[in-house]
Amino acid sequence: MVVPSPTPARTRKTKALGIPTIDLSLDRSNVSELIVRACEEYGFFKVMNHGVGEGVIARLEEEAVHFFSKPAPEKHRAGPASPFGYGCKSIGCNGDMGELEYLLLHTNPLSVFERSKTISNDPSDFR
Structure with missing residues (x-):
């Protein structure tokens, strides 16, 4: 799960809940252990000092909200998750019944682009 936290309020909540925060600016061997x-x-x-701009994160969140608000048949075109x-x-x-929806994408840009064709009318927007 990726949760950006640009505001101090989210940081306080993260600390209050005891969620581990990993600072990527630390020594690499230390980060790996953490x-x-x-x-x-x-x-x-939670990750901080990752170098991903707030604009990129905002765009990702916008695309995620757009994707998950689609009707089920459209979302299922991007599946099944295998993996x-x-x-x-x-x-x-x-x-406490409910449904958990998820979208797992490979880190390989070509793989993401191919999967994006089933997710968006303009795959370059999604990736």
């Missing part, structure tokens, strides 16, 4: 520990203990973490693509699973067993 990432491994965060994955083992929590399964996720990459769109997936939707029912979750919960104690009255």
Whole structure:
């Protein structure tokens, strides 16, 4: 999961919940250990000083909101997630029922571009 936190309020919430924060400006061997520990203990973490501009992050969030607001048949064109693509699973067993939707993309730009053809009318916008 990727959650940008440009505001101090989000940073305070992250600290209050005990979510691990990984500072990528630290020594590389130190960062590796922190990432491994965060994955083992929590399964996720927050990243800071990653060098990705706020404009890029805002655009990614905008595209994600646009994608996940589409009707189910359109989203399913980007699936199944095997392992990459769109997936939707029912979750919960104690009255907290719901669905979890996800979109997993490969880091290879050509792979993302090919998958984007099933997600967007203009794949260059999505990637």
